[in-house]
Amino acid sequence: MNFAIIGCGRIAPRHAQALQTIPETNIVAVCDVIENRALNYSQKFGGEIYTDYRRLLERNDIDVVSICVPSGLHVKIGKDAALAGKNVLVEKPIALNLSDADDLINTCKQKNVTLGIVLQNRFNPPMQELRKLVDSGELGKLLLGNATIRWYRPQEYYEDGWHGTWNMDGGALMNQCIHHIDALQWFMGDAESVFAYTDTLSHKMEAEDVGIAVIRFKNGGMGLIEGSTITYPENIEGSIALFGEKGSVKVGGTALNRKVFWKVANMIEHEREILSKEALDPPSVYGYSHREQIIEMISAINENRVPKTSGSEARKSLKLVCAIYESAEKRREITL
Numbered sequence: 001m002n003f004a005i006i007g008c009g010r011i012a013p014r015h016a017q018a019l020q021t022i023p024e025t026n027i028v029a030v031c032d033v034i035e036n037r038a039l040n041y042s043q044k045f046g047g048e049i050y051t052d053y054r055r056l057l058e059r060n061d062i063d064v065v066s067i068c069v070p071s072g073l074h075v076k077i078g079k080d081a082a083l084a085g086k087n088v089l090v091e092k093p094i095a096l097n098l099s100d101a102d103d104l105i106n107t108c109k110q111k112n113v114t115l116g117i118v119l120q121n122r123f124n125p126p127m128q129e130l131r132k133l134v135d136s137g138e139l140g141k142l143l144l145g146n147a148t149i150r151w152y153r154p155q156e157y158y159e160d161g162w163h164g165t166w167n168m169d170g171g172a173l174m175n176q177c178i179h180h181i182d183a184l185q186w187f188m189g190d191a192e193s194v195f196a197y198t199d200t201l202s203h204k205m206e207a208e209d210v211g212i213a214v215i216r217f218k219n220g221g222m223g224l225i226e227g228s229t230i231t232y233p234e235n236i237e238g239s240i241a242l243f244g245e246k247g248s249v250k251v252g253g254t255a256l257n258r259k260v261f262w263k264v265a266n267m268i269e270h271e272r273e274i275l276s277k278e279a280l281d282p283p284s285v286y287g288y289s290h291r292e293q294i295i296e297m298i299s300a301i302n303e304n305r306v307p308k309t310s311g312s313e314a315r316k317s318l319k320l321v322c323a324i325y326e327s328a329e330k331r332r333e334i335t336l
Contacts, residue, residue: 001025001298002061004086006053006077007068008032008041011091015066016045018291022298031056053077057084064089064297071175072168075100078115079107087114089297093178093321094314096170101318105311116297116307117314121179121256122186123292130242130251134187138264140245145188145223147180150236153229155203164205171198171207173321177227182317183240183256184223191320192218193335198328202230213324225324257288 003019005012008030019025031050032038038049050056057065057080065081067074067090075095078088088108094117095101108115121127133139153163153176162168169175185191196213203209209230215223239252239260247264251257293309300307319336327334 001063001301002028003064003066004029004031004056004059004062005041005045005047005066005068006031006056006081007070008034008037009068012041012066012068013045014290015068015089015294016041018294020045021291022295025294025298028061029056029059054080057081057086062086064301067091070162070168071096071170072162072165075104078104082108082111082113082115085111085113087116087297087301089116089118089294091118092182092314093117093170093174093318094311095318096167096174098315098319098322101311101315105315108311114297114301114307115311116293116300117309117311118290118293119179119182119309119314120289120293121183122309123289123296124251124255124257126251126259127183127256130187130240130249133247133249133264134242138267139242139247139249140265142188142217142219142221142242142244144221144243145184145217146239146241147177147184147223147225147227148237148239148241149177149180149225149227150231151176151227151229151238152231152234152236153203153209157229158203158205164203164207164209166206169207170321170325171200171205171211172209172227172229173198173211173213173225173324174207176229177211177225178317178321179256180227180238180240181225181320182314184225185316185320187240187242188215188217188219188221188223190218190316191223191323191336192216193333194320194323194327195333196225196324196327198325202232208328211324211328213327215320255288 027047030047158164198208198211210228241250250260
C-alpha cells in the first residue's frame with residue numbers, strides 16, 4: 001500500500017517511522033511548503049518531494065495520504081485528497097469546528113474513501129486493557145472520570161505563526177489535551193452538559209493556555225478536565241482516571257502508556273512496573289502507537305469497513321471541546 005505524507009513537520013516522522021516497520025507499505029511522495037524540509041524528510045524516509053500538495057494528489061499510485069499539516073488545514077487538504085480518490089489519514093483534531101468536520105466526513109463518504117483520524121493513544125496496551133475492563137462491567141457503573149493534562153510549552157512554541165491561533169490551532173484544550181479528552185469520553189460515554197472556564201495566563205497567544213471543565217455525562221456520572229501548557233518548567237502529568245462502583249484505575253505516563261493505579265474488586269492489583277517496551281515511558285508525548293494506528297487504517301481499507309478511529313469517533317471529542325469553548329465564552333452551562 002502506497003502512502004504519501006503531506007506536511008513534514010514535527011509529527012510527520014512518526015508516520016514514516018511506523019510505516020518503515022510495516023511490511024508491504026511504501027512512502028512514494030512527501031510534501032511541504034518549505035522545500036528543504038520536504039527534501040530532508042525524503043532523504044531520511046524516501047518519497048518524491050513536492051511543495052504543492054495538489055500536484056502530489058494528481059499521482060495515480062497513492063493509496064493513502066497522511067495529513068500532518070497545521071490543524072486549520074486538515075479539512076481543506078483532506079477534502080482535496082478524498083476528491084482525488086485517496087484514502088485519508090488525518091492527525092488530530094479532525095477539524096477546528098463541527099461543520100468543517102462534517103464536511104470532511106461527508107466528502108469521504110460521497111467519494112467512498114476511508115477516513116481515519118490519528119488517536120494513537122487508544123491503541124496503547126494499558127488503554128486497550130482499560131477498554132476491555134469498562135466493556136466487561138468489572139468496574140461497575142462509572143461514577144467519575146478525570147482528565148488531567150499539566151504540560152508546559154515555552155513562549156517560542158507559539159511564535160511559529162500557527163500554534164495558539166484560532167484559525168489554525170486553538171489552544172491547550174484543542175491541541176495538547178485532545179487525546180486525553182478523547183479518552184475520557186471514549187470511556188465515560190457522551191457528555192450531557194459542561195461548564196467551563198478558560199484563560200490565557202502565561203503566554204502571548206490568541207487562544208487559551210489553561211482550561212477547566214466540569215462535565216455531566218449521559219450515564220449519570222460526572223467528570224473533570226484540567227488542561228494547560230503553563231506548568232513551568234516541564235510536562236508534569238497527562239492522565240486519565242476512572243472511578244467506578246467496583247474499582248478505581250488511572251493511566252498516565254508520558255503518553256497514556258503506564259498504569260498508575262489499578263484496583264478492581266476481585267482482581268489482584270496489577271504490577272505498576274511492567275518490564276516491556278510498551279510499558280516504558282516513550283521519549284515524547286506522541287507515544288509508541290502510530291504503528292498500530294496505521295495498521296488499523298490499512299486493515300479497514302482492505303476489509304472495506306469503518307476504522308475504529310473514524311471521523312465520527314473523532315467528532316465526539318471535538319464536539320466536547322467546542323462546548324467547553326462555548327461555555328467559557330458565555331459563562332454558562334452548555335447542553336450538548
